[in-house]
Each structure stands twice: as C-alpha cells, then as structure tokens.
Amino acid sequence: MRRRSWKKVHAQSLRQAMELCLEHAKEKKNLSVDQVADLMGVNSKWTLYKWLENGRMPAILIRPFEHACGIALMTDYIASSAQKLLIDIPTGTQASQDELIELQEITTQAIGLLNRFYRGDVDADSVIGGVTAAMGRLAGHRANVMKDQAPELPLFEDAKNGQ
Numbered sequence: 001m002r003r004r005s006w007k008k009v010h011a012q013s014l015r016q017a018m019e020l021c022l023e024h025a026k027e028k029k030n031l032s033v034d035q036v037a038d039l040m041g042v043n044s045k046w047t048l049y050k051w052l053e054n055g056r057m058p059a060i061l062i063r064p065f066e067h068a069c070g071i072a073l074m075t076d077y078i079a080s081s082a083q084k085l086l087i088d089i090p091t092g093t094q095a096s097q098d099e100l101i102e103l104q105e106i107t108t109q110a111i112g113l114l115n116r117f118y119r120g121d122v123d124a125d126s127v128i129g130g131v132t133a134a135m136g137r138l139a140g141h142r143a144n145v146m147k148d149q150a151p152e153l154p155l156f157e158d159a160k161n162g163q
Helices: 014-029 033-040 045-054 059-069 073-081 097-119 124-149
Strands: none
Touching: 014 033, 014 045, 014 059, 014 073, 033 045, 033 059, 059 073, 097 124
C-alpha cells in the first residue's frame, strides 16, 4: 500500500479536517485518540469523539489539537473556506535541486488537473486541492526570493559562533 503524501492533503469540510488530523497523528506520530486528547489537555477521549461527531471544536483548542496531531488541516480548511490561501513561512534557506524538481512536478500536476477538469474528466475537489498546493509552494519560493533581497538581521549570529 502506497503511503499518503500529507503535503497534498486538503480537507473538504471541518469534520473531514479533524478526521485527517487524527489519521496523521496515528500514521506519523503513532498516537491514539486518547493520547491526542491528553496532549491537548482534554479530560477524556470521549469529548474529542463528541467534537469529531458533530464537527465542532472550541476555537481555542484548534491549535493544541493540530499541534498534538502534527498537521494544521483545520486551519487550512478554515482559511480556504474564507477564500484565503495560507503558505508556510519559509525558512529562508536556498532551495535544493530536489525541492525545485518537486515544485515542477506539483505545478505540472496542477496544470494537468486543470486540463482534465475543463474536458470534464476530473472533479472540482481534486483540482482545487492540486492548484492550492501548487500556489502555496510557489508563494513560499516567492517569499524566499523576497527575503534574499532584504535579509533578516542576524541578531544572534555571534552567539551561534561562540563569540
């Protein structure tokens, strides 16, 4: 069985985002629902199951939930449902050859999905996920290039070098 590429996963509802977060916690961090609830500071896994059942969770617990699960799919869904695009804040490191090849693959896949969508061969949800992933990656590289033009101050550079 082929492993899921979590970078390409996009939820279509808040409830699906919660379910996917829990799947990620199980697959990548080997955490049960009980352990996720404990890491969030929730008294019981049944409370978490109740939120999952009705697709509602107190907003103040979304970030602890995502942090415990190791993926921010609920935040991504909330942003995309408001017609906003989120990108990860780039680290400012130079892109490797592999990252650029992966970027090219993602953009090529997105264009292919668009082509197939306009021919009527693929559903809109798949296209939205592919195009969003490509836009996010391109925006991240755009931010990296902008950081190169105006680098951040190395405030603690001397401390790192032992001076």
